[in-house]
Amino acid sequence: MKPTQLIIARTIGIFVVATGIVYISWRWAFTLNMNALWLAIPLALAETYSLGEAILYTFTMWHARKRPSPPPARKGLSVDIFITTYNEPLELVLKTALSAKYVTYPHKTWILDDGQRPEFALAAQRIGVGYITRGAEWEGKPRFAKAGNINNALFQTDGEFIAILDADQIPSPGFLDHVLGYFEDEAVAFVQTPQEFWNVGKADPLGSRAELFYGPIQRGKDGWDAAFFCGSNAVLRREALMALGLSAYTRSSLAAVRRALRRAKTQAQELRARWHRANPAAEHVAVDVLASISRCESGLRRGKPLADILDRLADDIVESQQIEVALPDDMLATLAQIESEITHIAGEQALVINPMRTNSITEDMVTALHLHAMGWSSIYHHEVLVQGLAPEDLKTMLSQRNRWALGTMQVFFTQNPLLMPGLSLGxxxxxxxxxxxxxxxxxxxxxLAAPIVFLTTGIFPLNADPVTFFAHFLPFFLLCQAFFQVTGHGCRGIWKGQQMSIALFPTWIIATTKGLVAAVTGRHMAFSVTSKTKSESNSGFKWIVPQLIAMGLLIVASGIGVARAAFGAAGLSSTLVSLGWVAIDMALLWAAVSAARYRGPKDSEITAPSLPQHELLAALLTGSISSEPNTLGEQLANLRVSPSVPMKDDVAIGPNVHAIGPVLDAHAALALRNTVAAELGSRLDGREKIILVDVSEVTSASPAGIACLMQTLHLVRAESADMRIFGVSQALETANLAYRIDGLTHVYKGLAEAQAAHPSGSARKPALHQAQPSQPQTSQPQTSRLQTSRLQLDQSAAPAVPAMPAAPGESGGADAIDMTLASEALNAS
Known part of the structure; x- marks a missing residue:
């Protein structure tokens, strides 16, 4: 916003707040109809809420900014572009992947396929982009939809920055060049750009562009260092995400341990009370377990490593049962339950650390909220650099808006920003x-209800003559509209935004109610993927029945009101006010009717982004990729595999010892993970498996490196093996103070101490943060979870040069292409 425009906006905003306060004060003090408080008070509350929203909007616009151009993108930065997909068509995903591949700033492109479709793996290899899907460690575990998909990829890549795109969103070639310069400020966690859609006409009946949000509102939030991360079209700093994941792990682990110890103490006390005097041996065992739990609670208060605390408790429970006297069966079952819960804390998740927050279906907003609370900054870059597909029918649009609202309200009730430490007032x-x-x-x-009630019954919610009412109301109302026009100068969606805020009232009510219930019950809500294809339903009117009923009631009430006024049963002035009120309600609700009548964009309204011409030919190869098992298997057999993380001096391999070099970052941690996977896979012969990691030479440890190291530990323990970290390192000590990495494992001082250490609970049975045993893998009986992850990494790495089709007439099998058909398809595109 230009300085002059900002001054005008601030001035109008001050008058909006002032006239609004005068109006609401007058309403509460002098106008309530005491004979109809059941209607008067709800209406006054609704108007007070509207004033509150106007004040918040004024506050938002107070620092609305138009940022200057960022510095040029510095050369040499490493970037991973993530394309998230679940059930979208292959052709759609490949268009995005090809466009992402040809973004001009050097980077790696990855298709994150949460649908685990082999034909996508083959297609990704053919066009020269990476492919990542979930490994065996996710089997039987919560997947957390898009957030889980991204988190899985974060532990299989090592770029300094992450660009996230939905499956349908086509980036411009200069996407990264235009935003990476902002990251010269090391406090910036992410840069968000607007969402624009190439299948939406000027009318935009579904309100997909959200121009009010992606215009003045995001600029206003940016002025308060609170720009929102919107899930796609954004670039994020890996270290910020990993730091967030580590911090959240610390809090969640401590909370989980405290809950587990409280439950264990309650169960042990019940055992003691049950067998008091009836079975002295059983009572003695219960007393021993209680004493061990008390020692654990004391160790927790003193800051002892969580892994050591719980391993000791699990050992004590097992040893307490080693007595000659037989214990009652129900006691043995309870002790086994306690020991199992202690050794499986957080084991129900595939990842021990979740950088993207997984506790809401609006993972983008809640991740940004926590990043801001940690002190990270954000940027809103108001330039369209990515274009995608918007919903083309009302049903899909409502599903999308419901998910946004539901997740947002869940966060409102569970992680209210007013109570979250670390956030500024703004x-x-x-x-x-x-x-x-x-x-x-x-x-x-x-x-909607107030004018209907008056026009049909004559009960008016306020006592005021029309002149006095309009004298108080109109200044506030007109100034609000002027404020929208000034702050949204050049924005075409201001009226559409106001319409949708009222027209979608059933969606907002349902989402708020469900969000509250989910917050109270702790129920996890399912993530619904926005469909990229039009609904088969020919009529959208069945999705707006409440709105149609409301409009019908308004029309009927207007007829009754006119008749009542004509026969003198109602005051003319009050009737005219109510009819004007009805007209405004109908204008707002009409947006729902327009949306229901929408049948998708016309051909003239679709301006699909262009793709590199020579790459379109390669993309056509996907037309010959068969999903038949036999054919697909033959095609996949030709995949060229290259190492995902080239070995450097970051990790030195010795006999049974892996030494990490001076820098523990994502690259070094991934290299360690790959080599550990290979070593672990060669030891699946029933012998004790111990991995030793030397960190004594580490002088710099990044959050991403630590997080990947902890995830490797997690996966090693999932194989009932043991990974021991040793070495005195100031960098690791500093990291431990910040993130409590000793919550997962003890860091030994030297090799001898690590080798001589008592086997952790993982050697005895699943240890802290270990996943529950899953069903044996019949297809790969000798492949570990960690080895599977490595194999997946290898396959996801793209070759330097994509495989090209054989020339027509040569023996190319599935690769042979009819050039005439290719030309026709190219023209059609």
């Missing part, structure tokens, strides 16, 4: 303004 209010906007559904019901 950041708290920026998040609050977005969250409370979904409460508008309840206010909308009141605004």
């Amino acid at each position: 950041q708290r209010l920026m998040y609050l303004s977005t969250m409370t906007s979904y409460l508008n559904g309840f206010a909308a019901v009141t605004f």
Whole structure:
């Protein structure tokens, strides 16, 4: 916003707040109809809520900024572009992948296939991009939808920066060049760009562009260092995400251990009470277990490593049962339950550390919220650099908006920004303004009901003559509209945004209610993927039945009101006010009717981004990729495999010892993971498996390196093996102070101490953070989870030169292409 425009906006904003306070004060003090408080109070509350939203919007716009151009992108940065997909068509994903591949700034492109489709792996290899899917460690574990997909890829790549794209979003060649310069400020965690859609016409009946949000609102939030991460079209700093994941791990691990110890103490006390005097041996065992739990609680208070605490407790429970007297069966079962829970804390998850937050279906917003709370900054770059596909029918749009609202309200009730430490006042209010906007559904019901009640019954919710009412109301109302026009100068979606806030009131009410229930019950909500194909339903009107009922009631009430006024049963002035009110309600609700009538964009409205011409020919190869098992297997057999993380001096391999060099970053940790996977895979012969990792030479440890190291430990333990870290390192000591890495394992001082250490619980049975045993892999009986991850990494690495089709007439098998068909398809594209 230009300085002059900002001054005008601030001035109008001050008058908006002032006139709004005068109006609401007058409403509460002098106008409530005491004979109809059941209607008067809800209406006054709804108007008060609207004033609150106006104040928050004014606050948002106070520092609205138009950023200058960022510095040029520094050469040599490493970037991974993630393309997330679950059930989208192969052709759609490949268009995005090809465009991402030809983004001009040097980078790696990865297709993150959460659908685990072999034909996608083959197609990715053919066009020369990486392919990542989930490994065996995810079997039987919560997947966390898109957040889990991204987290899985974060532990299989090592770029300094991550660009996230949805499966349908085509980046421009200069996407990275235009935003990487912002990261010269080391405090910047992410840069968000607008969402634009190439299948949406100027009318935009579904309100997909959200121009009010991606215009003045995001600029306003940016002014308060609270720009929102919107899940795609964004670039994030890996270290910021990993630091967030480590910090969240510390909090969640401590909380999980405390809960487990409390439950164990309760169960042990019940055992002691049950067998008091009836079975002295059983009572004695219960007393011993209680004493061990007390020692664990004391160690927790003193900051002892969590792994040591729980391993000791598990050992004590096992040893307490080594007595000559037989213990009651129910006691043995309870002790086994306690020991199992202690040794499987957090074992129900595939990843011990989740950089992208997984506790909400709006993983983008809650991740940004926590990054801001940690002190990271954000940037909103107001330039369209990516274009995608918007929903083309009302059903899909409502499903998308419901997910946004549901996840946002869940966060509102569970992680309210007003109570979260670390946020500035401006950041708290920026998040609050977005969250409370979904409460508008309840206010909308009141605004719709009030004129209906008066026109049909004559009960008016306020006592005021029209002149006095308009004298108080109109200044506030007109200034609000002027404020929208000034702050949204050049934005075409201001009226559409106001319409949708009222027209979708059933969606907001349902989402708010479900979000509250989920927060109270702790229920995890399912993530719904936005469909990229049009719904088969020919009519959208069945999805707006509440809106149609409301419009019908308004029309009927208007007829009754006119008749009542004509026969003198109602005041003319009050009737006219109510009819004007009805007209505004109908104009707002009409957006739902327009959306229901929408049948998708016309051909003239679709301006698909262009792809590199020579690459389109390669993309056509996917037309010959068969999904038949036999044919597909033959095609996959020709995949060229190259190492995902080239070995450097970061990790030196010795006899049974892996020494990490001076830098423990994502690259070094991934190299360690690959070599450990190979070593572990060669030891699947029933012997004790111990991995020794020397960190004594580490002088620099990044959050990404530590997080990947901890994930390797997690996967090693999932194989009932033991990984012991040793070496005195100031960098690791500093990291431990920040992130409590000793929550996973003890860091030994030297090799001799690590070798002589008592076997951890992992050698006895699953240890801290180990996954529950899964069903044996019949297809790969000798492949470990960690080895499977390595194999997946190898296959995901793209060759330097994509495989090209054989020339027509040569023996190319599935690669042979009819050039005429290719030309026709190219022209059609």
